[in-house]
Structures are given as C-alpha cells and as structure tokens.
Amino acid sequence: DTAVSQTPKYLVTQMGNDKSIKCEQNLGHDTMYWYKQDSKKFLKIMFSYNNKELIINETVPNRFSPKSPDKAHLNLHINSLELGDSAVYFCASSQAPGELFFGEGSRLTVL
Amino acid sequence: AQSVAQPEDQVNVAEGNPLTVKCTYSVSGNPYLFWYVQYPNRGLQFLLKYITGDNLVKGSYGFEAEFNKSQTSFHLKKPSALVSDSALYFCAVRDPSGAGSYQLTFGKGTKLSVIP
Numbered sequence: 001d002t003a004v005s006q007t008p009k010y011l012v013t014q015m016g017n018d019k020s021i022k023c024e025q026n027l028g029h030d031t032m033y034w035y036k037q038d039s040k041k042f043l044k045i046m047f048s049y050n051n052k053e054l055i056i057n058e059t060v061p062n063r064f065s066p067k068s069p070d071k072a073h074l075n076l077h078i079n080s081l082e083l084g085d086s087a088v089y090f091c092a093s094s095q096a097p098g099e100l101f102f103g104e105g106s107r108l109t110v111l
Numbered sequence: 112a113q114s115v116a117q118p119e120d121q122v123n124v125a126e127g128n129p130l131t132v133k134c135t136y137s138v139s140g141n142p143y144l145f146w147y148v149q150y151p152n153r154g155l156q157f158l159l160k161y162i163t164g165d166n167l168v169k170g171s172y173g174f175e176a177e178f179n180k181s182q183t184s185f186h187l188k189k190p191s192a193l194v195s196d197s198a199l200y201f202c203a204v205r206d207p208s209g210a211g212s213y214q215l216t217f218g219k220g221t222k223l224s225v226i227p
Contacts, residue, residue: 043201099157100155101157
C-alpha cells in the first residue's frame with residue numbers, strides 16, 4: 001500500500017497546454033509539499049500545506065496553482081505550460097518536522 | 112536564510128571501504144539536519160536526522176552522520192560501503208526559528224558510486 005502516491009507518473013504535452021498532477025497520502029500526516037527537481041537534480045520547494053492551509057508559497061509563477069481538498073490530498077495544476085516547466089515534480093508529506101515521505105515523482109516533459 | 116553546501120558532485124569508493132559524503136550548513140538558529148537518499152527514478156527516502164543531543168546519529172542501512180557545530184558540518188558516513196549504496200545523497204537543513212521554520216532546504220546532491 002503506497003504511502004504517498006502521485007499520478008500520473010509521466011506527462012508529455014505541448015507548450016501552452018494545461019495539466020494537473022494529483023497526490024494522495026495515506027499516512028495521516030498534516031503537512032504536504034510539492035517539490036520540483038530539475039535536470040541537474042536540484043530540488044526546490046514550491047508549496048507546502050498544513051491541514052489544508054497554504055504555509056509555504058515560494059517564488060513560483062502564477063501558472064502553478066496548488067489545491068488541497070483535504071489533508072490527504074494535494075494537487076498541482078499548471079496552466080500555459082512552458083518548456084522550462086519540464087522537470088520531475090515530487091509530492092511529499094510529513095508529520096515530524098523535516099522527515100518527509102516522498103512520492104515516486106511525476107516526470108513532466110513539455111515539447 | 113538557511114543554506115546547505117555539498118562540496119562534492121561525486122564520490123567514488125571501493126566496496127568494503129568506508130565512505131564519507133560531506134555537508135556544511137548555514138542557519139541563523141540551531142539547525143535541524145537531515146540526510147536523504149535517492150535511487151534512480153525514485154523519490155527521496157529519509158535516512159537520518161539530527162535535532163539535538165548526541166552529535167553522532169545513526170540511521171537506516173547502516174549510515175550515520177556526525178554533527179559538528181564549530182565546523183557547521185554534518186557529514187554522512189558508513190564504515191563499509193556496499194554496491195547497493197550507489198545513489199544520490201542529499202543533505203538538508205531546517206531552521207526551526209523564524210519565518211522559514213517549515214521549510215526544508217536541500218543541498219544540490221552528491222552522487223555516490225561504490226565500485227565492486
């Protein structure tokens with residue numbers, strides 16, 4: 001039973017399209033995150049929610065919009081996709097500070 | 112602002128030899144420090160953490176890390192490397208005080224290759 005699951009695992013799309021990535025955790029954690037990992041493997045936090053409340057909103061284009069319908073789900077919607085959005089997007093959750101459980105990642109390729 | 116430096120992009124070690132992956136940090140308060148491992152095409156996995164207490168912390172898969180406040184370092188170590196330890200290792204820091212208290216900042220990662 002996967003602890004943090006993301007769908008889809010792969011997305012290939014054209015520039016200008018809109019796409020969503022879904023994330024669900026069954027660990028009962030209060031905090032969820034979206035991280036972006038670029039082609040050089042550098043990890044950068046994008047958003048964090050605690051009990052459905054946005055607590056971290058890093059310098060991310062407005063085209064990226066997170067949504068947390070409940071504390072077990074954190075989705076990421078991306079409008080007007082650009083080439084530079086190509087990356088692996090990781091969802092994570094935590095209860096203890098800093099101990100994150102990561103999903104397997106969603107690899108987005110924008111053509 | 113908090114930051115983490117991993118000075119080595121790659122570390123090569125022979126199987127059975129001890130390994131060290133280096134990490135230094137910068138925070139305004141007392142740091143919470145973490146190591147994560149990422150295997151190819153997988154998400155990151157938590158290895159170990161330092162919050163307070165004993166400077167030597169033990170984690171998963173036989174790894175340990177030593178917190179050194181004077182050198183602001185938190186190096187990852189293992190007495191005897193396995194080929195299966197080959198992966199990408201990330202150091203991370205969290206400053207529990209101030210506006211960034213929820214934020215975990217990762218280093219750029221160090222690729223560990225264990226040679227049979």
